[in-house]
Amino acid sequence: MRELRVALIGCGAIGTSVLELLKGDAALQVAAIVVPAEGVAAARQVAPGVRVASSVPAEGIDLVVETAGHAAIEQHVLPALARGTPCVVASVGALSAKGLAEKLEAAAIAGRTQVQLIPGAVGAIDALAAARIGGLDSVRYTGRKPPQAWKGTPAEQGRDLGALSAETVIFEGSAREAALLYPKNANVAATVSLAGLGLDKTLVRLIADPATTENVHTVEAEGAFGSFALTMRNKPLAANPKTSALTVYSAVRALRNRVAALAI
Ligand SMILES: NC(=O)c1ccc[n+]([C@@H]2O[C@H](COP(=O)([O-])OP(=O)(O)OC[C@H]3O[C@@H](n4cnc5c(N)ncnc54)[C@H](O)[C@@H]3O)[C@@H](O)[C@H]2O)c1
Structure with missing residues (x-):
């Protein structure tokens, strides 16, 4: 090639x-x-x-x-x-x-x-997009991050993020609402939505969790294919702690698949 x-x-x-x-x-x-x-x-x-x-x-x-x-x-x-x-x-x-x-x-x-x-920071996008062909009943995305990771977002309204002692749901709603309120966290929710049920029917839950130091993404889907639940614990990119290293690998994979004799 x-x-x-x-x-x-x-x-x-x-x-x-x-x-x-x-x-x-x-x-x-x-x-x-x-x-x-x-x-x-x-x-x-x-x-x-x-x-x-x-x-x-x-x-x-x-x-x-x-x-x-x-x-x-x-x-x-x-x-x-x-x-x-x-x-x-x-x-x-x-x-x-x-x-x-x-x-x-x-x-x-x-x-x-x-x-x-590209799937970017999240996995199972292939499974979700394939499952959609048979029909999906529900898709839910949960994003869990340490409280300080939600600084500068609407999660600060009415609560002191630094004082949280237990996990707290800071947002629950559609992926479309989540993208409006939390635009800097929109990549995974949008990717899951586009592969699955769309922005209005994809349920998003965002959690501030003082017990975690990681950014944890969970995707749960049910449909004619059966069901799956996937949890990703991504390591951040040193150059930008808000970006997962996996996003880089996902981009490189997409490029390599364009030229590979055997693409996967
Ligand atoms: N799909 C995913 O899972 C995923 C995950 C993380 C980040 N992202 C997205 O990837 C993008 C890059 O992330 P990053 O961490 O490298 O950000 P970054 O801020 O480190 O880098 C952004 C780069 O884009 C350049 N840029 C900005 N506006 C531009 C324009 N109009 N034309 C050309 N270049 C422009 C900047 O100069 C900078 O070099 C962001 O949009 C981010 O939301 C996607």
Whole structure:
């Protein structure tokens, strides 16, 4: 299989780690890094010799991978898809915003290509998306984090997070409401929703737990296939404690599967 020329959008915690893992990869060549003006110097330092650009080059790119957020999807992913370049998207939480998933679909149809959403920090997305074909009855996502991880969120309203002595449910509702109130925690809930029952029918519970030091994700699903419960205890990425290392591996897996003779 020929080498794919990849444009990487975003060069933060995930982008930098993806670059590291792709170093020396014979089948995937990072041909461009796309960052805003203020990120250019840092990107040059991380990847000397790689072209750093303010938009995805119109020529010479076979595949785009986004690790940058909602604005970058609008600015760079939509036009790349419309031009016919396939895109891999990590900021799945951004698709909780009304209309963005439809815009991505429309751009991919216009460009006769495909946008792939990575499972990222959560597992069993393959099982959930397959189970949907037979019919799902219920899908529930529970996110459990130490109290301090919910600082700066509505979880602080009416309670002192530092004083919690027992696990406390800080949110219970639909994935759509969760994305509005807790946008920084939207990636897993949005991914589970898109693979399963959608944002309105996916139940989300967020818990502040003084007894945990980890970020724990649990997905429970029931349907014609049977049922499953999956719990993930992800280690954080050193460069950004809010991001799981698994998200990086998930992005690299998606890229490698594009060129692998046997993909899994
Ligand atoms: N799918 C998942 O499970 C999952 C898990 C964690 C994070 N994420 C998402 O991945 C994305 C990246 O996470 P991170 O931890 O690397 O964040 P980060 O803040 O460390 O890095 C973001 C990078 O994007 C760049 N950027 C911002 N706006 C841009 C734009 N308009 N165009 C180009 N580049 C732009 C920034 O300069 C920076 O380099 C976030 O959207 C985050 O929500 C997804």
